[in-house]
Amino acid sequence: MSLSASYRLLTPLLLLGFVQVILTKRFEVKDGTKICLLAEFSANFSVSYDTTAKKQGIVLFSLPDDAHKSSKSSCNNMTAPLLVVSFGNGHSLSMNFSRSNISYKMEELTLVLNERDSTLFHNSSKADLFITSRSLDISAKLNTSYMCMSDSAVYMQNVNVTLSDVQWEVLPPASNFSKNKTQCQADVPTVAPPTTRLTTLAPTTTASPVVKNPVRGIYNVSNKNVTCLLAEMALQINISQKTGNKSTTKIFNINPHEISASGNCSNDQATLQLTDASTTLIFQFVANATLSNFYLNGIVISTSLVPSRGKEFKVENTSLHYLQTTLGKSYMCQAEQVLQVTSNVSINAFELHVQPFKVENSKYGTVEECQMDKDDMLIPIIVGAALAGLVLIVLIAYLIGRKRSHAGYQTI
Template sequence: MTQISGVQSWSLGVTLQLILAAALHQGFAAVAPPTTAPTTAPPHKDPGRPERGNYVVASANGTACLLASMGLQLNITFSSLSQNKTVQDVVNLQPNMTKSSGSCDSDSASLRLTTDAEKTNLTLSFTLNTTSNKYHLSEVFLSAAWPDMKDAVSARNNSLDYLRGTLGYSYMCREQQTLNVTQNLSINTFQVQVQPFGLTGNQFGAAEECQLDEDDMLIPIIVGAALAGLVLIVLLAYLIGRRRSHAGYQTI
């Protein structure tokens, strides 16, 4: 009986280690920040989860050349007039108040989002590698002139490598991601599906899911497999112990 308890304790320990490893793996899968943000006051409001907007960029002949469906949240650090210090504000882009435009070429495409109310202009530029047939978000440009800003904010980074996909396929990520652009700007994305190249008609191609979504699906599988292994080990320990118990009775 002592031997069976030892096997059960060992199997439980192995199961807990597997579950812990799965949780740690999901934590390390988050997008790593390329820059360190300056010390600022914390955000003074929580806008909640942004609404998902649907955006289309059309080519010269009127057909869609870029499709995007996503919720966007801007994290901007600026000098505040009302607080007389540097603050970080979090603002959701509201699709019903956002105008979309853009352009498409054979190996580049851009989506421009403009809001009149808060004087915000956000441009997302994608680049296609015609050799590998892979595309990615390569540049982000933001200009904002909010009422509380002491000076208008302008941020640009043209060496990014986010939202990677394959020509003819759409990039999809249901999980929240943080795209670090500069020290003063990062963008939270929610339920993203985007395709800047290789569209057929006005519909997304088959989706390639991001690593975060794959990890989110992997953890229940790992936990389920670990629990199934635990049940199997306990069952085998029980059968072995029972067999030895019968053998002992026959000896007597």
């Protein structure tokens, strides 16, 4: 798996397969009857790979229901538990732990992917195993379970792994976790310091300059020379950051004249990737054959326009549910639509028209309008009906009044 210079694998959150509910799995590693490691977590993955068309593909999936503890898992004399989780067609996720007299830690995460698995890696140019790992230091005290409900992203070569709903413990007291917890920093609520007139400064906000509405771009994705995704939209990225006591907001438009569009499609997933010199933006759609609909479930943003600790700013969310539409139809929204990616990142979409599945003859299917457009059309109808009713009431009152005035006179 080579990573091209123009493509950067983007960010934290991810999804394995396209299950509607992200599964939290429980695993036990034993030496005889003694449990040396008890772990519960869900895992999402984002993987970039080379395709036979010499393009970068991206696949998002989450730990599936068939995930199970591999026989390669071991307690290693109770000092270095190893959990190996096997899933799918030859894939595995491994966690290496170690312990001392007072604490334990998860010190390495390893992912093995079988690129021969065409259900995940459509048109992959490789046919071998890809192995990548990352050293970590996730520590907790003995006789406590480590808990982290928040998403924790791990970046590796061509791969992002996001762990969530995590709870694990080395040498648990029984078949369940200790009552005492070591809580991750991300789960600790932020407590604002008490305000005093002498010491507290009001946070300052740097106003972003006024940005004009973006220009609408027209994009399409083809699979074997057949159009499988159509999209037209004007896009604006909004990123808020806070450094110390200062808040800043960066707003910038996606210029369709400087964008390179690519992507891939399958029966249940479609990806549109927009890339320019400074920014990569990925939209991930999934299809639900049971409910006969599709929706936008993932957005990935990577940009050098917003520095983040000396690196490019990266963010991803693959648990979204936007733009839901019936399969075979297209979604349209002329009104501005805010696609919230995280609490501090959003995409403002204007003049949106998209269809990622069942595109026939390279043309959009029947349009399903967003509720905002329907409301915009409904308001003038209601106002018009109210005015017509008011005119009718005035006319009836006038006729009744005129009739009564004539009744007061006698014919001579």
